[in-house]
Amino acid sequence: MGILNDGRMAADIEKGVRRVRAAKADLAGAAGKLRSDTKTRKSAATREKIMLAATELIVEHNGTDFQMSEVSARCNMSKGSLYYYFSDKEALVEAISDREVEELISQIETVVANASSAVASITGIAGVLSSSLRPRSPLTLAVTRELLNSKQSVLPSVEGRLNRLISIFEAQIDRAKAEGLARPEVNSRLGAISITGAFTFAIFEDRPDDELQDSETFSRELIHLIICGVGTKKARREFGVEEG
Incomplete structure (x- = not known):
């Protein structure tokens, strides 16, 4: 009888461990999704900031002959960061x-x-x-x-x-x-x-x-x-x- 109870207790402990592991995995997944969503929102906001700056330059230049360096300067970001979002001026x-x-x-x-x-x-x-x-x-x-x-x-x-x-x-x-x-x-x-x-x-x-x-x-x-x-x-x- 004691052996049977010990077996049930071990099974219960194992189930508890699995539930804890599953809960930790769910939390990790939720945290990862939150980080991903936050990064996506920041990326979208940065893209919008770049496009707004370029639009202002288009109006000021009365055309699209602006330089990407002007965009990066107006956005207070490096050209490398700018090219991360837009590969070239044509893409922008x-x-x-x-x-x-x-x-x-x-x-x-x-x-x-x-x-x-x-x-x-x-x-x-x-x-x-x-x-x-x-x-x-x-x-x-x-x-x-x-x-x-x-x-x-x-x-x-x-x-x-x-x-x-x-x-x-x-x-x-x-x-x-x-x-x-x-x-x-x-x-x-x-x-x-x-x-x-x-x-x-x-x-x-x-x-x-x-x-x-x-x-x-x-x-x-x-x-x-x-x-x-x-x-x-x-x-x-x-x-x-x-x-x-």
Whole structure:
């Protein structure tokens, strides 16, 4: 009987030891995850700090011809530490471009979600674009000028960045058709590409960018051109798009 009790006691002790070991392993894992999460948050904060400094330099230089040493100096960090987060200037500018585009698309999606009609949606999108795609805005300088100066093919990058915007415009043209505001025979995809191109390349128009009214006026003028065109009734008849 004593031997049996001794065996049970030993088994209980062994179970207790295993539970203690499991608890220690859980604590170690939790501590490791906490350290990892803290490191991730610090890394994200540092990346954001670097990108903010580079964005300021882009605006100050009116382009992307800044030096990485300027970024490291502004961030009070060594160039070695800077290159730990971004391998070169191209990677840094691309990260800024991606962030700016994401913010732009997010604003546009909010406008579309809250618009009561296709007209309100398209007008709202135009407002966001005209205020964001200013000639000296970080988005314009980081995306357009750097892409145009790139030694690599810019088409894949441009296509990738604009495709989401084109898809949003295409959906709004389809919505306008359903509301009787766009001709049913219009190619929605082609129309969306045309509208996106109009806004994208209109940024080269040198216009004041420090007043909200300028952006609103620019937006209205561009929307009027897109919707109404530049031709008179006579021109539309000449091109066979309007009967006499």
